[in-house]
Amino acid sequence: MVSKFIVSFFAIAMISSGAIAQEQAAPAEAAPASVPAEENMLHLDLSTGGRVTIQLFPNLAPNHVDRIKTLARQGFYDGIIFHRVIEGFMAQTGDPTGTGMGGSELPDLKAEFHAFPHLRGVVSMARAQGDDSANSQFFIVFYPRFALDKKYTVFGRVTEGMQYVDAINRGEPPATPSRILQASVAADGKAPPVAGAFSPIPEKEITVDDLNAPINP
Template sequence: MLSKFIVSFCAAALMSTSVAAQEQAAAAEPAEASVPAEENMLILDLSTGGRVTIQLYPQMAPNHVERVKRLTREGFYDGVIFHRVIEGFMAQTGDPTGTGTGGSELPDLKAEFHNFPHLRGVVSMARAETEDSANSQFFIVFYPRFALDKKYTVFGRVSGGMQYVDAINRGVPPSNPSRILQASIAADGKAPPAPRSTAPVLEQEISVDDLNAPINP
């Protein structure tokens, strides 16, 4: 009788542990699922005439996503120009000085390299020579650039409005730079700013050396 009681008690204890684990897992899932998709959607209203939506990847680069979201909500990117734009390569922005040497007052970020490739429309963090020097500047890739993989932190990809990215004025720096009129997070529901005339794309000859140049600010 005693042995049966012990077996029954052990079985009940195991079942109780299993149920507790399932309850903990179930409790964790709603917290993850409760984050609306719009919370990880970056919106850039560009001077090129339209709205660009960017899907952010917090699972791949949580600290970089959090940094961009924080700066966005602080209005840091509003009015900032695209200061380095190379045909067939990328458009870089995120420096309030417009020189490529500036950033935010927040500390630099530790790199979060992963396997997602630099495909067309990918949004990746610019940095200086050291890997852990990303701060506020980022770039959007026009065409695949696999040489950048695992050297720059990808934190998102354009999901809509890529034509407005393609229309960004070229130049290093451009003579008539395009700019971010307003940056916002979709969950905040900000309306687009008052429409402005679309700036024409300025053509510029780019050498092979320019195409192979690093994206260091």
């Protein structure tokens, strides 16, 4: 019994050492190239006076982020108006017809609902009645709107230039619509369409009462 145990022990040891040697001899896989931070940042140059920077969330909504970046790089959003802007709620854009009924020629997206809340400055995908009907339209939230959570796909949040979002003309549609002059991925390094033409708008001070105010879309 003892001799059998010793033989088995040495056999296992030899197999294990061989496996370790093979593992050490195998070439290590190349680490995936890191994506520059600017690749997941979107710039919107607005007619309200300046550049809005949006941090995209590819880890939460990869397909929606890819769609927005694809359309931005195609120039799809350049010149499109904000066709539905509700005070105390949100500003919606992304429809080339300006009616709220249009979209891109790309297929509609499968929903990517998740737990990130609709806070001030959040950018979320608009859709029709079906969950999987988002295409090109999106909206930027003025004030928290938690009733939308897990019903619309959040794909980013404004990190700079929210004052230019606050200045978007209200209406459904507005009498004089504000528009996206240019949408671009930050990694592409596009300058604003007319350098130096924007007049600064001071950042609006948001109070606790503002954040807790009821929203009546």
